[in-house]
Amino acid sequence: xxxxxxxxxxxxxxxxxxxxxxxxxxxxxxxxxxxxxxxxxxxxxxxxxxxxxxxxxxxxxxxxxxxxxxxxxxxxxxxxxxxxxxxxxxxxxxxxxxxxxxxxxxxxxxxxxxxxxxxxxxxxxxxxxxxxxxxxxxxxxxxxxxxxxxxxxxxxxxxxxxxxxxxxxxxxxxxxxxxxxxxxxxxxxxxxxxxxxxxxxxxxxxxxxxxxxxxxxxxxxxxxxxxxxxxxxxxxxxxxxxxxxxxxxxxxxxxxxxxxxxxxxxxxxxxxxxxxxxxxxxxxxxxxxxxxxxxxxxxxxxxxxxxxxxxxxxxxxxxxxxxxxxxxxxxxxxxxxxxxxxxxxxxxxxxxxxxxxxxxxxxxxxxxxxxx
Amino acid sequence: xxxxxxxxxxxxxxxxxxxxxxxxxxxxxxxxxxxxxxxxxxxxxxxxxxxxxxxxxxxxxxxxxxxxxxxxxxxxxxxxxxxxxxxxxxxxxxxxxxxxxxxxxxxxxxxxxxxxxxxxxxxxxxxxxxxxxxxxxxxxxxxxxxxxxxxxxxxxxxxxxxxxxxxxxxxxxxxxxxxxxxxxxxxxxxxxxxxxxxxxxxxxxxxxxxxxxxxxxxxxxxxxxxxxxxxxxxxxxxxxxxxxxxxxxxxxxxxxxxxxxxxxxxxxxxxxxxxxxxxxxxxxxxxxxxxxxxxxxxxxxxxxxxxxxxxxxxxxxxxxxxxxxxxxxxxxxxxxxxxxxxxxxxxxxxxxxxxxxxxxxxxxxxxxxxxxxxxxxxxxxxxxxxxxxxxxxxxxxxxxxxxxxxxxxxxxxxxxxxxxxxxx
Numbered sequence: 001x002x003x004x005x006x007x008x009x010x011x012x013x014x015x016x017x018x019x020x021x022x023x024x025x026x027x028x029x030x031x032x033x034x035x036x037x038x039x040x041x042x043x044x045x046x047x048x049x050x051x052x053x054x055x056x057x058x059x060x061x062x063x064x065x066x067x068x069x070x071x072x073x074x075x076x077x078x079x080x081x082x083x084x085x086x087x088x089x090x091x092x093x094x095x096x097x098x099x100x101x102x103x104x105x106x107x108x109x110x111x112x113x114x115x116x117x118x119x120x121x122x123x124x125x126x127x128x129x130x131x132x133x134x135x136x137x138x139x140x141x142x143x144x145x146x147x148x149x150x151x152x153x154x155x156x157x158x159x160x161x162x163x164x165x166x167x168x169x170x171x172x173x174x175x176x177x178x179x180x181x182x183x184x185x186x187x188x189x190x191x192x193x194x195x196x197x198x199x200x201x202x203x204x205x206x207x208x209x210x211x212x213x214x215x216x217x218x219x220x221x222x223x224x225x226x227x228x229x230x231x232x233x234x235x236x237x238x239x240x241x242x243x244x245x246x247x248x249x250x251x252x253x254x255x256x257x258x259x260x261x262x263x264x265x266x267x268x269x270x271x272x273x274x275x276x277x278x279x280x281x282x283x284x285x286x287x288x289x290x291x292x293x294x295x296x297x298x299x300x301x302x303x304x305x306x307x308x309x310x311x312x313x314x315x316x317x318x319x320x321x322x323x324x325x326x327x328x329x330x331x332x333x334x335x336x337x338x339x340x341x342x343x344x345x346x347x348x349x350x351x352x353x354x355x356x357x358x359x360x361x362x363x364x365x366x367x368x369x370x371x372x
Numbered sequence: 373x374x375x376x377x378x379x380x381x382x383x384x385x386x387x388x389x390x391x392x393x394x395x396x397x398x399x400x401x402x403x404x405x406x407x408x409x410x411x412x413x414x415x416x417x418x419x420x421x422x423x424x425x426x427x428x429x430x431x432x433x434x435x436x437x438x439x440x441x442x443x444x445x446x447x448x449x450x451x452x453x454x455x456x457x458x459x460x461x462x463x464x465x466x467x468x469x470x471x472x473x474x475x476x477x478x479x480x481x482x483x484x485x486x487x488x489x490x491x492x493x494x495x496x497x498x499x500x501x502x503x504x505x506x507x508x509x510x511x512x513x514x515x516x517x518x519x520x521x522x523x524x525x526x527x528x529x530x531x532x533x534x535x536x537x538x539x540x541x542x543x544x545x546x547x548x549x550x551x552x553x554x555x556x557x558x559x560x561x562x563x564x565x566x567x568x569x570x571x572x573x574x575x576x577x578x579x580x581x582x583x584x585x586x587x588x589x590x591x592x593x594x595x596x597x598x599x600x601x602x603x604x605x606x607x608x609x610x611x612x613x614x615x616x617x618x619x620x621x622x623x624x625x626x627x628x629x630x631x632x633x634x635x636x637x638x639x640x641x642x643x644x645x646x647x648x649x650x651x652x653x654x655x656x657x658x659x660x661x662x663x664x665x666x667x668x669x670x671x672x673x674x675x676x677x678x679x680x681x682x683x684x685x686x687x688x689x690x691x692x693x694x695x696x697x698x699x700x701x702x703x704x705x706x707x708x709x710x711x712x713x714x715x716x717x718x719x720x721x722x723x724x725x726x727x728x729x730x731x732x733x734x735x736x737x738x739x740x741x742x743x744x745x746x747x748x749x750x751x752x753x754x755x756x757x758x759x760x761x762x763x764x765x766x767x768x769x770x771x772x773x774x775x776x777x778x779x780x781x782x783x784x785x786x787x788x789x790x791x792x793x794x795x796x
Contacts, residue, residue, distance in 0.1 A: 004622050004626075007626060014653040017652070017653050017654055018652050018653050021651075021652045021653075090461070091453075091454075091457055091461070092454065092455050092457070092461040092464060092465060093454040093455050094455055094464070094465050094468045094469070095461070095464055095465070095468065098468055104779065105775060107778075108729075108733075108774065108775045108778035108779050108782070109733075109771045109774050109775050109778075110732075110733040110734070110735075110736050110747065110774055111733065112736040112737060112739075112747055113736060113747050113767060113770055113771060113774065114771075116747065116750070116751070116763075116767060117767040117771070120754065120763045120767070121763040121764040121767050124763070310637070310638035310639075311638065313638040313640045313641060314640060314737070316640065316740070317739065317740075324638075324640055324641060324644070328641060328644050332648065338648040338649045338652055339649055339652055342641065342644055342645050342648065342649045343649075345641050345644075346637045346641050346642075346645070349636060349637045349638055349641060350633065350636035350637055353635070353636040353637075354636060
């Protein structure tokens, strides 16, 4: 009762003060400003945006940029993390220790410092566009960003439908194979069939000419006497590169530790028991080790994904236009609506976090032990 | 298949295989050393790509030839067991060795042989290929103390000395005094620390000149922020953890809401909140210093994480502990303080250490409110027109600094974990 009273009175105190302060400055609380014209530009945006659009649209631009960084970071940190985590258990002394040093070093240096390092020191050492040698033949890694070819699709929706059809038929075949195994004990090479279908269906659409793909290669273009860029391709800004590099290298150390703990958590007896039942090494890994290890690995890894998403807000430090920079930075400076904007930003991150953790909880529940 | 059979050693003539194999490995490593240290390439008669991979191929063949279990030679057995158990591992081993060899000369040249450390101006570094440690030397005091006036640096040093001294007081407490050790660290010590920092570093009285918090910075600010963060977020987290397991629904839901809220938002927005939103919630004539607002935000934020860690420890305790304490007639607080918390905290030492490490690593974020500790000072130094172009040196210096601090902390936590480990 006392606690409740305390909490209520604190909240009440703050509200009254906020009311008084806002009256003084002549602003009233409300979200109407979201429809006003924003009149600022954003460097990098996934959707069409310029100064004439509303603040709500600016918010969307920032949100999409945040999600882009987080998704890229999650993909890369998972790849690096799994490799390093497995490498830490390698029988090879050198590999094991290299992986251990990587983890020890990258997890003990502040993320902000790493982002600054990549952005201001490492990526600044890259050559100017006009002196750049192509990487993999068609991409250009320059100080102004990473230029990659743009894919131009015609009738992209048909391709999507074909992939969808492939997925549906795979599900059907999987069920059929399961039934076949339960009834007659026969096994179908489901994996091979699925890969084949996934390749076959889109291939048909290409061959029949329903879908066409053109590739626009980056071409060097002179803007002024000394300034060059690559036009026509997609340009990945250096801010995004630095951010994804730093985020994935930093978070990968934590993912690697989760993976290591998960694999070490499976007792040797499990493997031996599976082998004595007559399973092949591949089957042991797929049917015995992985399902159990994943159960240990997933919950802490989810936490790391959440951390990565939240850490992506450090983008503001190197002026990558994410939610914090665009909305809590520029928009707040222009409108002065501190309470509304900061609370919208916080709620957005809260929602993102809750969404990821719900998704992962659902997946976790799906693979958890079904105890009777 | 024939090829593999030739490479696979047989027990009868293992000596020959051993000599040939180690000869090949030696040649391959020698080739790489020549390439990297003396830029000579004696296999240059080979065509393009073969030349590049020559050492790798030779080395692989060599390792293949000495791979034999229980060969009778202890060194060979050791090598086979640790780095050469199959072709894939052998290849990776060679790659790691070669890359290290190739990276060593340029790295050494840059960091030591071509580096400059003499002089006091940028001119000392002009024309040299290597790192400019002069830059670090000149800016060292800034990185340590920020914009704090040079002639007052002794005040920061003395304050830290006194704080460290007081921290060791608990170590000498004996007998009856020892019962108050927790009380001392939880309540008395923070108050002493605040008083010392307020009067000595901030100044303003006793004839010491006032230095405003905007001028504070560098590593000392990192220490101040993380010190107060650590001291205050721990008790708050403990209360929240107990609250989350409380039987009173009101307290439980308030704790859950608090914890989940702070864990769901990034620290940077919390700092934003403390700098732009928090002043709106205070009476307009009230003024709270920027540094205090930032530290308060960090405490509120980290307390949620500490609470979750401690909750893990509380949940791991067997029910019997609670029942036993209750059956002795202990009340709630006595039970928690004397039976439950000491055991629970012991269990979660690694988790708490991780949270504290995260706190230290998060301190650079205070740049968003305009305070600059080490990383912030680096950014400032980097844009100084007299010292442009030495970003790399600064970042390497700061990484080593932070790495050393965090590594020491994690090692200390491992030591504590071992020390307080009790058999069950």
